[in-house]
Amino acid sequence: MRIVLLGAPGAGKGTQAQFIMEKFGIPQISTGDMLRAAIKAGTPLGLKAKEVMDQGQLVSDDIIIGLVKERISQDDCAKGFLLDGFPRTIPQADAMKEAGVPVDYVLEFAVPDEEIVKRMSGRRVHPGSGRVYHLVYNPPKVEGKDDVTGEELVIRADDEESTVRKRLAVYHEQTAPLIDYYKQEAAAGHTRHYKVDGTQSVEQVSRELTDILS
Numbered sequence: 001m002r003i004v005l006l007g008a009p010g011a012g013k014g015t016q017a018q019f020i021m022e023k024f025g026i027p028q029i030s031t032g033d034m035l036r037a038a039i040k041a042g043t044p045l046g047l048k049a050k051e052v053m054d055q056g057q058l059v060s061d062d063i064i065i066g067l068v069k070e071r072i073s074q075d076d077c078a079k080g081f082l083l084d085g086f087p088r089t090i091p092q093a094d095a096m097k098e099a100g101v102p103v104d105y106v107l108e109f110a111v112p113d114e115e116i117v118k119r120m121s122g123r124r125v126h127p128g129s130g131r132v133y134h135l136v137y138n139p140p141k142v143e144g145k146d147d148v149t150g151e152e153l154v155i156r157a158d159d160e161e162s163t164v165r166k167r168l169a170v171y172h173e174q175t176a177p178l179i180d181y182y183k184q185e186a187a188a189g190h191t192r193h194y195k196v197d198g199t200q201s202v203e204q205v206s207r208e209l210t211d212i213l214s
């Protein structure tokens with residue numbers, strides 16, 4: 001099962017990716033988490049990516065396509081994978097298609113911008129695993145700590161309101177056109193596209209996704 005999660009930053013992709021990964025046993029590939037790991041490790045890629053990401057911009061297609069191709073060639077992806085945050089541009093989607101990697105499901109998360117700004121201000125993440133929480137909507141069991149490891153949760157550098165607004169503008173300009181792209185792919189029988197109301201509770205969204213994927 002090869003799945004693409006499509007939606008604005010903060011729409012709930014990472015939260016549901018965690019759920020789908022556990023429920024269906026397929027690995028989550030989050031390009032954002034991969035880049036943040038590279039930044040933390042101080043690799044040349046990380047140094048390049050940090051500057052771009054802190055400004056709310058997208059890392060170049062070449063770099064991301066290379067990262068994803070390498071990742072999906074690993075053994076644990078043989079039975080399928082869940083792409084979270086990729087593709088983010090039409091050239092990235094084309095690159096997947098040219099590489100002969102089909103997508104079985106495209107799950108679109110619809111959430112209005114103002115709701116996203118609210119969500120991002122409460123987002124807390126566990127850097128080691130990519131697990132996401134929200135102060136109000138999805139709080140950890142112990143304040144400020146990851147449920148599994150008990151380690152500190154952090155605020156992402158790009159979750160500041162002005163950066164979130166910039167990221168939303170970039171989303172509408174560069175990523176939202178993928179909705180029509182995948183609708184056309186679905187009409188041609190190459191994939192299945194589902195639009196999910198992402199303003200529902202975490203549990204409601206999970207239930208809807210389970211119905212779609214089962």
Ligand SMILES: Nc1ncnc2c1ncn2[C@@H]1O[C@H](COP(=O)(O)OP(=O)(O)O)[C@@H](O)[C@H]1O
Pocket residue numbers: 007008009010011012013014015016119120122123124132133134135137138198199200201202203205
């Ligand atoms: N259905 C939901 N209702 C309320 N808050 C949510 C919901 N889904 C996710 N969140 C919270 O919104 C923020 C953004 O979610 P996240 O999964 O990180 O989005 P994305 O991966 O799309 O950027 C997080 O703080 C998360 O806990």
